[in-house]
Amino acid sequence: MCRFLVYWGKRPQNLSRWILDEENSLFKQSQNDCTNRPNPHGWGFAYQNGGEIKLIKNAKPAFEDQEYFPIAKEIHSNLLFAHVRRKSQGVVSYENTHPFVQDRWMFMHNGNVPDFNQSKTEILNNLPKDCKIQTLGSTDSEFLFNYFLCRMKKDQMSSLEDALNIIYTIICQLVEMTPVDEQNQLALNFMLTNGDFLIGFRRNRTLYYRITENDTIISSEKLDSMNHWNEVPENHFIIASKPGQVELASKDIALTKLEYHHTC
Numbered sequence: 001m002c003r004f005l006v007y008w009g010k011r012p013q014n015l016s017r018w019i020l021d022e023e024n025s026l027f028k029q030s031q032n033d034c035t036n037r038p039n040p041h042g043w044g045f046a047y048q049n050g051g052e053i054k055l056i057k058n059a060k061p062a063f064e065d066q067e068y069f070p071i072a073k074e075i076h077s078n079l080l081f082a083h084v085r086r087k088s089q090g091v092v093s094y095e096n097t098h099p100f101v102q103d104r105w106m107f108m109h110n111g112n113v114p115d116f117n118q119s120k121t122e123i124l125n126n127l128p129k130d131c132k133i134q135t136l137g138s139t140d141s142e143f144l145f146n147y148f149l150c151r152m153k154k155d156q157m158s159s160l161e162d163a164l165n166i167i168y169t170i171i172c173q174l175v176e177m178t179p180v181d182e183q184n185q186l187a188l189n190f191m192l193t194n195g196d197f198l199i200g201f202r203r204n205r206t207l208y209y210r211i212t213e214n215d216t217i218i219s220s221e222k223l224d225s226m227n228h229w230n231e232v233p234e235n236h237f238i239i240a241s242k243p244g245q246v247e248l249a250s251k252d253i254a255l256t257k258l259e260y261h262h263t264c
Helices: 016-021 026-031 068-074 116-125 140-154 160-177 180-185
Strands: 003-014 043-049 052-058 076-084 100-102 105-112 187-193 198-202 208-211 215-219 236-242 245-251 258-263
Touching (some): 003 016, 003 187, 016 076, 026 076, 043 068, 105 140, 116 140, 116 160, 140 187, 160 198, 198 215, 208 245
Antiparallel strands (some): 003 076, 003 215, 043 052, 043 076, 105 187, 198 236, 245 258
């Protein structure tokens, strides 16, 4: 299990409040989360910096790493993916530390794919010949991120709707591959962005969001004790096409459709 947060605002801001200072900041969750366990196997930030994405991560525990504090204090951006890891798949290493970045895309995951090697083999065996998945590390998270990108590039897709449909089919694939007695172990909390939109999903982990006129925050846990946090329902997407506005989309794998519920 891991913990993450996303900040997306209309204007760049200093974001140390959420990743360092708040009463339940990401730093505090690295020490002790709502399950009373630490997330000690690495930390990472991916954020917009001018026209580029800057990626900073380390496989050390955030609460023991002297680099975390000065970096967290200086992050000034309108779009941040921040993550602290507790490993489920893959060793503790820089390559396995979240977030993952490729081209304009950023991705991070809080969860686990049981029997991952079996699912990975099945996916690879059914890939089109012109579609290749290359990863630097050994996590289920990075593999699924690259699988998604492979599908997007192969079909020359780029819109929010395209991305949502591909993610939906991948989730259904994973559910179908997972034995019935292991369904409660298939945890798929994740966030994805290309800078134009956000797509997240909740399955078998907690997920909350907070919206104002100027920004959206999505996080594994409530970051403070204020009553402005809303819970993303189980098996729901959370989607945003601009800061300060989200849509919730329910997914029932017994149905082959999405139902949108607009919240602002």
